[in-house]
Amino acid sequence: MEIIYALAIGVLTGAGVWLLLRPRTFQVIMGLALLSYATNIFILGTGRLAVYRPPIIGADDATNPALYADPVPQALVLTAIVIGFATTALFLVVLLALRGLTGTDHVDGREPDA
Amino acid sequence: MNALVQHLPAVPIVVPLVAGALLLLLTEGQRTARVTLALSSLVIQLVVAIVLLYSTTDAVPDFWTEGIGVYSIGGWPAPFGIVLVVDRLSGMMLTLSATVALAVLIYSLASWDRPGHPFYSLYQFLMVGLNGAFLTGDLFNLFVFFEVLLAASYGLMLRGVGAQRVAKGLHYIAANLAASLLFLLGVAVIYGTVGTLNMAELFGKVAELPGAERTLFDAGAALLGIAFLVKAGAWPLNFWLPGTYSVAIAPVAAVSAMLTKVGIYAVLRVGTLMSQDQAAASMLGSILFFLGLATLVSGMIGMLATQRLTRLVAYSVIVSSGVLLASLGLGIEAVTAPVLFYLSASALTTGAFFMLTGMTDRTRLPSSAPASDEPPAPSMPAAAIASPSYVSFGVLEPDTYGTGEEVGVSIPAAMAFLGLMFVCCVLLVAGMPPLPGFIAKFTLLASALAAAPAAGAAGQAWALTIAVLATGFAAVIALTRIGIRLFWAGTARRTPRLRVLEAAPVAFLVMLCLLLSAFSGPVMTFFEATALSLHDPQTYIRTVLSSAPHVSSGEPEP
Secondary structure: OHHHHHHHHHHHHHHHHHHHOOOEHHHHHHHHHHHHHHHHHHHHHOOOOOOOOOOOOOOOOOOOHHHOOOHHHHHHHHHHHHHHHHHHHHHHHHHHHHHHHHOOOEOOOOOOOO | OOHHHHOHHHHHHHHHHHHHHHHHHOOOOOHHHHHHHHHHHHHHHHHHHHHHHHHHOOOOOOOOHHHOEEEEOOOOOOOOOOEEEEOHHHHHHHHHHHHHHHHHHHHHHOOOOOOOOOHHHHHHHHHHHHHHHHHEOEHHHHHHHHHHHHHHHHHHHOOOOOHHHHHHHHHHHHHHHHHHHHHHHHHHHHHHHHOOOEHHHHHHHHHHOOHHHHHHHHHHHHHHHHHHHHHHOOOOOOOOHHHHHHHOOHHHHHHHHHHHHHHHHHHHHHHHHHOOOHHHHHHHHHHHHHHHHHHHHHHHHHHHHOOOHHHHHHHHHHHHHHHHHHHHHOOOHHHHHHHHHHHHHHHHHHHHHHHHHHHHHHHEOHHHOOOOOOOOOOOOOHHHHHOOHHHHOOOOOOOOOOOOOOOOOEOOOHHHHHHHHHHHHHHHHHOOOOOHHHHHHHHHHHHHHHHHHHHOOHHHHHHHHHHHHHHHHHHHHHHHHHHHHHHHOOOOEOOOOOEHHHHHHHHHHHHHHHHHHHOHHHHHHHHHHHHHHHOOHHHHHHHHHHOOOOOOOOOOOO
């Protein structure tokens, strides 16, 4: 499972970085979105991958922490998702404003000189 | 102790948050209420910041344990709960940012608050982020407050009109979003290796890490460092800075000068806590030094190359970041106090200078003044100016000056005032006596050169000295050239009407600089105490971890 997980992060990051460096605003926003997915999955991974382990300690068996998943990365990733969502929405507005103002979707607001 | 006083560290975050939210509810017509609310929020922040600053000094030894105030937000003890920490450095940064922000807000009252744009709310949220970043005691909340700060600054940067501004804003947002993701990755790696994000506990535990984990931790710390350096405007991560700051409206650019200082603060805070490990510290230091030097040189070249005042001031922000980073990179403890002095002086200076550019821009005749100072983009169709998207996105142009109605009282001898303030700012940026820029640079270089041979960094100290002096010289050349063009040459100039509301904040910040210069002795003593406590992170760690959670008076004592 770790291999698939790591590969997923790698593919997302690679695609994200490539798109981020593209000259069109839509590609940039997609790149940022992919990068933030990669980051979020990565954060979740820092809590160690495990299945069938609850993050909340039950009343009956609270002695062995190895039976439980780490709740902190899950809380962190929730915060990161919310913040990432908000900033992506804001970026989208700026992207549309730039498109409306300049009539081009190039990140510099003008087409490169041919 | 008074229970209410215990809650003081939360005030700089809560007050602007509440004020910003309330400001959203007020309609555009209620200008008096909006202005009163925004101003009183800033005044409260300034007063509280000064009280907090005072409470961390030796003047009130028993206020906090060992001069470090710890406030547990959720009432949980430190390594588990979220804490706010006030020490000398935080107190100083809080006071500095509240001072600059108050001056800028007063300045913006004169003209920049046009209805239809939540300028005041965004401004308050910017303060939430700034204050929170200075106060927080754990890395993840540092990230959260950075995001608050940036989200507000995105909105503020886009204020005003012009395709250039939106395009530069887009670059700014993209660069900072990418940096935020790196920040998150760094935080995640650090949590994955150490298992905590509380700064005090973190740095106690780092030394115990086994080799492989330690490498991973260093990688995480490096990711954090990159994120901080993007904020601080270090070369080569500062490509967005001159463009963005020079097209932003004057008050926004002025307060944004504080944003680079947040990056420096983060480097200082996390860096000094980490420098317990000598090997890591020296490697970190040499990278920081060369990055700082490159920043300094690139800022200098930019200053000489540019013809526009706002862009030049933006490059001076880069130069000051370069000086700060390179000096921190020397790894000499004696330079920390002058670094803090330089940081304060340069924050006040850039704030004043950016506000001044807003006024000197108006000496151009309206006919020769395009809406944006930037040369118009070749392919930008003129019809786009009338595009409906201006209205739909709320980006409205503030009136061109002089023709509209005048708000407030004008001051006499406007050109003389502008010229005088310009000279003061030039002297400050270039570091000429008798202004604090000189004192800061002099003490910085003197202590660096004195302590460098012992630290084995004599070559680096000399390189820094040469670079700083050359940059000062370049600043004089560049600014004099622009000053001649602005005030002497060219008859096609008109004398703008300056309102007291605009002129006073600039004069106030310059006066503060003069005071900083006049009282540099006591100020330097304070900075030395700050530096001392920074280089003794054990006190910080001990105080934060041993702090008992504060229980409010309404609840039963456990």
